[in-house]
Amino acid sequence: MSLLAQSIINGLITGSIYALVAAGYSLIYSTNNFMHFAHGISVVAAGYMVYWLFTLAGTPFYVTCIITVILSALFGLAMYRLIYLPLQRKGASNVILLIASIGILTFFQNVIQIAFGSGVKLIGYIEVAKGITFAGITMTLLQIVILVISFIIFIMLYQFMQRTKLGRNMRAVSNNKELASIVGINHIRVSDFSFLIGSGLAGVAGILVALEQNLSPLMGTNLMIKGFTGAVIGGINYVPGSIVGSFLLGLAENLGILVLPSGYKDAIAFSMLFLFLLFKPNGILGKKEGRFDK
Amino acid sequence: MRTGKFGKVAIVMLIILGILFTAGCTDTEEVTEDTGEDTITVGIMGPYTGGAAVYGNAAKDGAMLAFNEANLSNVEVIVEDTKSETKEAATAMNKMVSVDNVQAVVGDLISAATLAAAPIAEQNQVVMISPASTSTDVSDAGDYIFRTIPGDDGQGIFAAQTMSDAGYTKLALLYTNDQYGNGLATIITEEFTSLGGEIVAEETYEAGSSDMRTQLTKIKDANPEVVYIVSNTPDSSVALLRQVTEIGIEADIYGSEGLKVGSILELGDSVEGITITSVSPESEEFKQKYMDEYGEEPPAFAAQAYDAATAIIMAIEDGATNGEEIKDKLYEMEFDGASGHIKFDENGDVEGGYVLVEVQDGAFVTLEE
Numbered sequence: 007m008s009l010l011a012q013s014i015i016n017g018l019i020t021g022s023i024y025a026l027v028a029a030g031y032s033l034i035y036s037t038n039n040f041m042h043f044a045h046g047i048s049v050v051a052a053g054y055m056v057y058w059l060f061t062l063a064g065t066p067f068y069v070t071c072i073i074t075v076i077l078s079a080l081f082g083l084a085m086y087r088l089i090y091l092p093l094q095r096k097g098a099s100n101v102i103l104l105i106a107s108i109g110i111l112t113f114f115q116n117v118i119q120i121a122f123g124s125g126v127k128l129i130g131y132i133e134v135a136k137g138i139t140f141a142g143i144t145m146t147l148l149q150i151v152i153l154v155i156s157f158i159i160f161i162m163l164y165q166f167m168q169r170t171k172l173g174r175n176m177r178a179v180s181n182n183k184e185l186a187s188i189v190g191i192n193h194i195r196v197s198d199f200s201f202l203i204g205s206g207l208a209g210v211a212g213i214l215v216a217l218e219q220n221l222s223p224l225m226g227t228n229l230m231i232k233g234f235t236g237a238v239i240g241g242i243n244y245v246p247g248s249i250v251g252s253f254l255l256g257l258a259e260n261l262g263i264l265v266l267p268s269g270y271k272d273a274i275a276f277s278m279l280f281l282f283l284l285f286k287p288n289g290i291l292g293k294k295e296g297r298f299d300k
Numbered sequence: 301m302r303t304g305k306f307g308k309v310a311i312v313m314l315i316i317l318g319i320l321f322t323a324g325c326t327d328t329e330e331v332t333e334d335t336g337e338d339t340i341t342v343g344i345m346g347p348y349t350g351g352a353a354v355y356g357n358a359a360k361d362g363a364m365l366a367f368n369e370a371n372l373s374n375v376e377v378i379v380e381d382t383k384s385e386t387k388e389a390a391t392a393m394n395k396m397v398s399v400d401n402v403q404a405v406v407g408d409l410i411s412a413a414t415l416a417a418a419p420i421a422e423q424n425q426v427v428m429i430s431p432a433s434t435s436t437d438v439s440d441a442g443d444y445i446f447r448t449i450p451g452d453d454g455q456g457i458f459a460a461q462t463m464s465d466a467g468y469t470k471l472a473l474l475y476t477n478d479q480y481g482n483g484l485a486t487i488i489t490e491e492f493t494s495l496g497g498e499i500v501a502e503e504t505y506e507a508g509s510s511d512m513r514t515q516l517t518k519i520k521d522a523n524p525e526v527v528y529i530v531s532n533t534p535d536s537s538v539a540l541l542r543q544v545t546e547i548g549i550e551a552d553i554y555g556s557e558g559l560k561v562g563s564i565l566e567l568g569d570s571v572e573g574i575t576i577t578s579v580s581p582e583s584e585e586f587k588q589k590y591m592d593e594y595g596e597e598p599p600a601f602a603a604q605a606y607d608a609a610t611a612i613i614m615a616i617e618d619g620a621t622n623g624e625e626i627k628d629k630l631y632e633m634e635f636d637g638a639s640g641h642i643k644f645d646e647n648g649d650v651e652g653g654y655v656l657v658e659v660q661d662g663a664f665v666t667l668e669e
Contacts (some may be wrong), residue, residue: 009521012547016513106448110517116349124353126534134570136548146546219510220563222535224350228509245337260514268515269504 008142013260021150021256022156023215025249027233029163030207031247034082036180037193040103044110045086046230048205052078052212053221054118057127057227060221067131075127075209082205085110086197111226119223127221129135152214160249165174180243235279241292251289253257339349340621341376342522342612343369343396344605345407345417346643350384351533354561355601356407359431361594362404362638364604366609382408382417389413393420393428402426403623404615406608409601410532411435411479418445427630429611431604436487437477437550439647446644448607448637449579452480455556456487459528459577463554464495468526472501472519472551473538474512475530478541481507483555484530500524507532510539516547529555540564544579545570560600560657560664571659579639579667580602580653586638607637 031045034198052074059070089110090103098106137146167173178186179196187193215229234242240251255275262274282289318384330603332398344363378400380392391410396402404643405421408414409432413516421428422442430438430447434455438447463471471492475481481504490497501522503515518528527549531537537559544553545567557578564571582590582603590598590606615629634643642650 009517012517013514016517019513020511051326058613119349119353124349124357126538126561128538128563128566130566134545136541136565137546139548144546145549220535222351224508225510225535263514264518268518269506271509272506 009264009287010261011141011143013264014257015143015145017257018153018211018253018257019145019218020260021236021253022153023218023229024232024236024256025160025252026156026207026211026214027229027243028237028248028252029245030159030204030211031230031233032237032242032245033163033176033207034204035282036243037085037184038090038091038197040100041107041234042085042204043091043104043230043234044114044145045107045204045208045233046084046226047111047114048078048082048085048208049212049215049229050118050223050226051114052209053216053225054122054127055209056126056216057122057129057221060131061127061129064278065271070131071213074213075206077207078209078212079202080203082208085205086201091194091197113231115223115226122221122223123182123300124223129221131217149218152218155210159207160246162208164246166203171198176200195233232275235275237289239282239288239289241289244289244292247289247291247293250291254290304401337369338374338621339376339475340374340404340616341378341396341400341402342607342609343378343380343400343402343405343407345380345382345389345392345396345405346409347384347413348379348381348546351535352384352410354534354599355432356382358602359407359409359605362431362590362598362605363609365590365593366606366613368559370610370613370617372613372616375613377396378402380407382413384410384413384560386410386412386416389417390420393417393426397421397424397426403621404429404612404626406431406605406612409433411483414438414445414447415441415479418442419650421445423452425627427612427623427626429608429630435483437479437483439649443648444623446608446611446630446648447638448604448611448642448650449601450654452484453487454652455577455579455654456484456554457491459554459556460488460491460497461493462575462577462634463528463654464492464497468552469497469527470500470523470665471497472503472527473499474503474505474515474519474527475529476507476532476536477504478507478532478605480531480532488528488570504538508535510535511543512536512540513543513547516540516543516549520547520549520571526552526554529553529559531556536562537561538567541567541571541574557600562599565659565662565664568662574659574662576657576659576664577654578657580655582638583636596617603637603639607642610635610637611642 034042039044056070056073059065060067132148137144175191175196178191179193183193236255237248241247259271259274263271324637346354346358346359382392384390404427406429411433414430414433418441422444428445432449434452436451436453473485475485501519505512541564553574557574559576560578582598586603615626617630620626620629640652657664658667
């Protein structure tokens with residue numbers, strides 16, 4: 007029994023990390039309509055920023071977190087303004103932008119590797135110790151914090167998308183870019199904000215991933231693939247959907263290997279990705295008028 | 301068009317940096333001047349980027365130390381990065397054989413990568429000496445395939461016997477789902493059960509992944525007395541050991557030599573008392589030489605790479621000029637290397653010895669046998 011309960015908790019922890027990656031990714035996808043795979047590097051860069059500011063330079067932890075989130079947001083904006091937007095203005099198709107995003111991901115992975123080396127980095131803010139056991143479930147304080155922070159962020163994000171003018175504009179652009187332009191919404195400005203907010207979320211994800219796991223230059227690819235899979239499962243053009251999808255993915259991976267040999271963990275994730283792409287490309291909660299079937 | 305000048309400049313800069321970076325990957329490190337007709341080209345290949353880069357760079361440094369020391373006028377050394385990927389190893393070997401005309405290669409490290417490159421080397425009569433591939437399959441990879449590290453059979457049997465001698469009867473295995481992990485796990489299972497022990501749980505994970513909580517939860521549920529961990533990437537080693545503590549596994553922890561990386565020591569008290577089965581340590585003389593050159597203690601596989609390079613150098617000094625002659629000399633030679641006594645058997649394997657290393661007060665301490 008406790009094995010099942012513990013696995014559900016493990017799935018939720020994994021899922022919350024996937025969801026933090028997927029939320030920002032899906033926010034950017036829904037307003038810009040191209041695959042921003044370099045989102046993964048925003049997460050990793052944020053993690054290394056924490057390592058640099060906190061572990062190496064000794065900046066207080068909370069200051070480090072604030073600086074990291076702000077710089078991540080600006081990093082995202084810079085990617086849009088310096089690379090994607092100029093390419094779009096030259097009439098580049100979404101495939102070109104996808105390739106450009108993979109290029110950015112690879113490029114910065116190598117920059118990080120040159121700057122920090124290929125070894126594993128530990129933040130060392132929290133001492134490694136046995137988690138708190140409650141009703142047969144063991145969780146560390148950090149994992150509880152991660153779950154709580156992700157829930158708070160997701161609620162805030164949802165409220166923002168539903169209640170604020172900017173959020174409504176984002177949904178309008180996501181829904182129909184031409185129509186949004188006609189009613190006077192500046193889609194470049196909306197894209198600016200989607201990159202700022204989405205990459206800021208990547209900053210939060212980076213901080214939490216750096217604390218919960220370790221840092222290595224190549225971790226971005228894996229995080230991105232899992233975040234993308236979660237987003238597709240839940241509905242890539244709808245932020246709440248991609249969050250739900252990521253939690254489902256985390257649960258499926260961890261519950262799946264209770265029955266199957268653990269070597270099948272990634273196979274479970276990718277089988278789900280294929281099944282959804284084939285039979286439900288808009289995901290569980292994705293909108294019918296989504297771009298995948300156009 | 302309103303595309304800012306800055307945007308264009310940034311793109312051009314990215315492209316230029318990209319080219320520079322790619323060019324930097326295949327640097328040719330010439331040891332001496334090319335003297336013309338009888339230059340023998342020797343390659344070093346391994347993962348200098350990617351998950352296993354820490355080990356790859358150590359091996360490259362170790363091998364370069366030997367080549368620089370020998371300073372042979374008729375040897376040119378080239379380096380190829382195989383990026384911790386199997387297909388890259390085959391690509392690198394193909395390139396070295398067809399473009400650079402190499403006769404002997406030190407590398408690869410990862411067993412799967414070595415095995416991917418081995419058929420190409422064998423077919424083209426190029427000698428390959430791996431400083432780190434321990435998979436049992438490497439023994440049968442071909443006449444031209446050697447290694448200066450003993451195979452997994454040795455480590456597996458040693459690990460199983462050590463744990464059995466220590467009185468453990470219920471063992472849980474957690475290993476990477478690849479050639480190395482599966483090979484080692486099979487040998488430990490066979491040996492440990494034949495010694496009267498029982499394998500109570502067997503879990504795997506993908507090399508480089510950092511979330512093994514559910515695997516560890518299953519292991520905890522099986523209530524083992526001891527857990528043996530097989531890891532060959534530092535990412536996974538650190539993540540695993542951290543999660544072992546967090547999940548609260550009470551069993552004693554043993555592990556393969558992949559756990560012997562400096563970064564696990566940063567986990568502090570939680571890794572105290574972990575026991576690692578490791579190949580015999582490098583000679584003091586080599587340790588000193590390496591420290592003088594690179595300013596740090598030699599990481600795993602540096603000594604084995606030094607010996608692999610030394611073997612090739614000795615064969616060339618002895619008059620060998622091509623892959624076939626180097627191969628013949630290798631089967632005849634015998635010397636005391638940095639990593640121990642080197643004598644290749646008919647499979648191109650060395651015997652080697654093992655020791656136990658324990659984490660004590662935040663350092664790796666070799667236990668007296």
